[in-house]
Amino acid sequence: MSTIVIDTCAGEDQGREALAAAAIASLDLDVQMVVVGDEDEITSALDGLAHDAERLRVVHAADPLPENVDPRDIRQAAPRSSIAVGLELTARDPDAIFVSAGQPAAIVSLALQTLGRLPGVDRAALAAVYPTLRHRGPNDDPFALLLDVGATIECTSEHLLRFAAMGAAYASKISSVERPRVGLLANGNNPANAPLRVREAHHSLRGRDLPFEYIGLMRGDQVTHGEADVIVTDGFSGDVLVRTLEGVAATADALIRRAEARFKWRLGVQMLGGGIAKLREFTDWENYGGAPLLGLDRPVIVTQANSGSRAFVNAIRLGAKMQRLGVISAVAEAVMTSTAALGEEEPS
Amino acid sequence: MSTIVIDTCAGEDQGREALAAAAIASLDLDVQMVVVGDEDEITSALDGLAHDAERLRVVHAADPLPENVDPRDIRQAAPRSSIAVGLELTARDPDAIFVSAGQPAAIVSLALQTLGRLPGVDRAALAAVYPTLRHRGPNDDPFALLLDVGATIECTSEHLLRFAAMGAAYASKISSVERPRVGLLANGNNPANAPLRVREAHHSLRGRDLPFEYIGLMRGDQVTHGEADVIVTDGFSGDVLVRTLEGVAATADALIRRAEARFKWRLGVQMLGGGIAKLREFTDWENYGGAPLLGLDRPVIVTQANSGSRAFVNAIRLGAKMQRLGVISAVAEAVMTSTAALGEEEPS
Numbered sequence: 001m002s003t004i005v006i007d008t009c010a011g012e013d014q015g016r017e018a019l020a021a022a023a024i025a026s027l028d029l030d031v032q033m034v035v036v037g038d039e040d041e042i043t044s045a046l047d048g049l050a051h052d053a054e055r056l057r058v059v060h061a062a063d064p065l066p067e068n069v070d071p072r073d074i075r076q077a078a079p080r081s082s083i084a085v086g087l088e089l090t091a092r093d094p095d096a097i098f099v100s101a102g103q104p105a106a107i108v109s110l111a112l113q114t115l116g117r118l119p120g121v122d123r124a125a126l127a128a129v130y131p132t133l134r135h136r137g138p139n140d141d142p143f144a145l146l147l148d149v150g151a152t153i154e155c156t157s158e159h160l161l162r163f164a165a166m167g168a169a170y171a172s173k174i175s176s177v178e179r180p181r182v183g184l185l186a187n188g189n190n191p192a193n194a195p196l197r198v199r200e201a202h203h204s205l206r207g208r209d210l211p212f213e214y215i216g217l218m219r220g221d222q223v224t225h226g227e228a229d230v231i232v233t234d235g236f237s238g239d240v241l242v243r244t245l246e247g248v249a250a251t252a253d254a255l256i257r258r259a260e261a262r263f264k265w266r267l268g269v270q271m272l273g274g275g276i277a278k279l280r281e282f283t284d285w286e287n288y289g290g291a292p293l294l295g296l297d298r299p300v301i302v303t304q305a306n307s308g309s310r311a312f313v314n315a316i317r318l319g320a321k322m323q324r325l326g327v328i329s330a331v332a333e334a335v336m337t338s339t340a341a342l343g344e345e346e347p348s
Numbered sequence: 349m350s351t352i353v354i355d356t357c358a359g360e361d362q363g364r365e366a367l368a369a370a371a372i373a374s375l376d377l378d379v380q381m382v383v384v385g386d387e388d389e390i391t392s393a394l395d396g397l398a399h400d401a402e403r404l405r406v407v408h409a410a411d412p413l414p415e416n417v418d419p420r421d422i423r424q425a426a427p428r429s430s431i432a433v434g435l436e437l438t439a440r441d442p443d444a445i446f447v448s449a450g451q452p453a454a455i456v457s458l459a460l461q462t463l464g465r466l467p468g469v470d471r472a473a474l475a476a477v478y479p480t481l482r483h484r485g486p487n488d489d490p491f492a493l494l495l496d497v498g499a500t501i502e503c504t505s506e507h508l509l510r511f512a513a514m515g516a517a518y519a520s521k522i523s524s525v526e527r528p529r530v531g532l533l534a535n536g537n538n539p540a541n542a543p544l545r546v547r548e549a550h551h552s553l554r555g556r557d558l559p560f561e562y563i564g565l566m567r568g569d570q571v572t573h574g575e576a577d578v579i580v581t582d583g584f585s586g587d588v589l590v591r592t593l594e595g596v597a598a599t600a601d602a603l604i605r606r607a608e609a610r611f612k613w614r615l616g617v618q619m620l621g622g623g624i625a626k627l628r629e630f631t632d633w634e635n636y637g638g639a640p641l642l643g644l645d646r647p648v649i650v651t652q653a654n655s656g657s658r659a660f661v662n663a664i665r666l667g668a669k670m671q672r673l674g675v676i677s678a679v680a681e682a683v684m685t686s687t688a689a690l691g692e693e694e695p696s
Contacts, residue, residue: 068538069540071540103536105536105541133602150535185588187498188451190451195501219591219595220588220589220592220595221594224598224599225595225599236535237584237585237588240533240585241568242568243567244569244572244592246568247568247572248593248596
């Protein structure tokens, strides 16, 4: 049985929705929950929530995270933050998974300090799942994977190669796609115009015998189309891309709401019913459960700061699924295999 | 009167729409058109197009652009390409403007080799206009500016500072916004997490007395909201961002078309009428005329490869407007003023 360690100090609502999800999961899912945060607040909130007390343990840790500091200094500034303590608990239990809606930079930095790295991995990658027009695999999965979306802000070509292997292994397990199609995010399809790191990674991946299919450079407008199952980029561009998608979703939603406010359009929106629902589903990040942080020896799932309980429950489900399917060992194996295939030296 | 030099060898349709736009502009706008391309093809196509022959000059230049070469080698490989010759004609005429739907990397490289750079500018920036929820200025302009979107793939903080000054001067003239609000694109709002170039530029811009208002770091999801009139980034991330916006627009359109294909939704789409039109207008890049390339002593406007004649006519209008409002000298002045205010040394 998986142990889900969940941070209830983070997010825009200070953990209310995370705790609600933990309570639901303790009743409905085959998991052991550990909720980390302010014990008094958690205990009093749990009074009003149906939950299985035997499957929900509370651990007190509520040092506030310092603001505007270098993420590497967070542990020293707040040794008993819910993230630091949650990750320590996760490190001690081989069946544990950590879920948090905290600042990704803080989670990444503390995870790298607290958990073990997979052999051959020196940098972690945060992988975002996003919907595409094309569906894939036996489950008709509309989701593709983009990594890194914020863990490693400045990348070398070696980092990109490692991220390709990790992302492909993850997608292969989670979406049951046997040989995932992997693309490198670029400014256009001509390698001569790409930054050095992308050009080098492109030349390394092309024509190699790998456990995934390298399909070449991908432009931003090819991302939502879904030709690639996995798109690899540096953490800066990945963060920009995935947040832009979120922003557009919010904008489309605002435009639809404005349309609904007009009397003569309201009926049209109602009649569209399933059509609008489809557009909204496409842009509803609550469906996707959160972003796994890859490269470490435990599953870590980062959810959005404004996640509702549904998003947290989906993140908990995702964590349990990662463990059930042995995703971490598959990622570890993929890194070894592709490092060998690419003839690279292992990073220290 | 402006001279518009227009490339009719580029784009997905090999210049058909560019030529149609040139014919329209020769009749309707107060401009002199120079169309550059395959003379025989242009002459025979013009037979079927209403145009003012006195205002439309044809120049033959049709060397095909080499594929997959380093953009810096294009001139030598194809000395009489329509882009190379078009830019040479533009360099010789102080009232000329160059418009092309060619590969941005080729245009940028040839423009830097052929045209003069503004004092203090060593790298050019391609600025994309995109729609936002917030409207601005006396014209209720919904458009904001993002630069660089592909001219300078790897940037230093000095490049970003120069792009901020150029973009602000451009937006101020074109959208009549007196003190444009300028943001730096980043992965989150904490400078400690940003790449070095962004962190340095942020610290340089903060609290300085500049002809624009620096409003800080902006996340990808803040872009379409429109808080900033100008968003500054490196050419790699800018290309990714703007193409992602295009891709989402195409995806939304595909989803709406799928909805229309279902009988029971068709009526709803019809009733929505103006609502869908508003969403489509928001995502219709033909309205925006193209991306100006800033930092050079002539206006250069890059249109999308799949531009229709309406997009080219809008690009021609934009070029004429840039000249009428003295945008180039305003940009030159802004670079000098902000370089002085930021206490930087001028780049050689």
